[in-house]
Amino acid sequence: MTEHTSPKRRGRPRGVSDARERIIAAAVDEFGEHGYEAATIRLIAARAGVDSALVHHYFGTKADLFAEAVGIPLRPDIDVPGILAGPRDEIGERLIRYVLQGFEQPEIRRRGVMLLRTAIGSKLTTPLLVGFLSRELLSRVAKSLDVDDAELRASLVASQIAGLLIARYVLRLPALAGASVDELVARVGPTVQRYLFD
């Protein structure tokens, strides 16, 4: 709050804030209409009436901007490579623990459930989730596997992770909603491990 009323910044905050908000709004529209893949920083900048360089300056990469637009402070593009680089026989359990520990945080859960509901509930926004998943999660997992069927393996992992999140946090099936993270990591981790490596 003080930042916005600081004499030193007088006259600047409104302009900066307006541009940031216009960019976020343009990103939500652009991602929503065309999906993650088709949306570009250039088109988002044009839509917001600013220069591409300003978008990069405020938000960084397209993945950064998407995370900001969707509002989920869970960053597979940053966190997953670390998990994939760890001990191979722990990757399944570590991936499930990462996702569940994220969703156990109320703010991530709230926005994550909203994103799942929105992306699955509407044809229009489905490509947004698919594009983000494909580029930031599936392709990274697939690239880490040196096999022909890497994309199918990564997609099976995504199907179990999506199903687990939906069953526990959206449908709230009692036995899953009531299980501990450790219990679910022990049960579902080996599935992910088998899809990836068996």
Next chain:
Amino acid sequence: MTEHTSPKRRGRPRGVSDARERIIAAAVDEFGEHGYEAATIRLIAARAGVDSALVHHYFGTKADLFAEAVGIPLRPDIDVPGILAGPRDEIGERLIRYVLQGFEQPEIRRRGVMLLRTAIGSKLTTPLLVGFLSRELLSRVAKSLDVDDAELRASLVASQIAGLLIARYVLRLPALAGASVDELVARVGPTVQRYLFD
């Protein structure tokens, strides 16, 4: 068509058709508002302005009426007991094959995708899918297992089946949408088998 214009039935068809349609409409409203568990034949009949006996006469059980209301000609309440009664080491693969073969039929797929989108996309209709799944699939699977954690095991199976259907038919992840039923049965069947029995 001839049935409705037969002289013998003259004067009857409109009344029968009206009552059937009123019952279906009342069932959709009742299931949608209160969920599968809370909805009763008695309340649906009252809402439709008919006697409970007439609902049973036209539609049979609550599960029959739900199938009619949702319009999905896939009947786990009828088919799953047969799968569960078959050879134990084939249950995982047979469950996955049953679900995928169902969804490969265009009419089932169309309505199934609609039900998944609707149930996940809206808080209001989520209980409808959850109640149907819980009573007609989960409880049957759980009852067939003679272990303490049967409900958790059955719910993990449901999470993978839901995730697979969503990833293949709603999100249409390319590697999953392009895979054959046999391929997916071979990959996912063992997951179901492990959740149930390991």
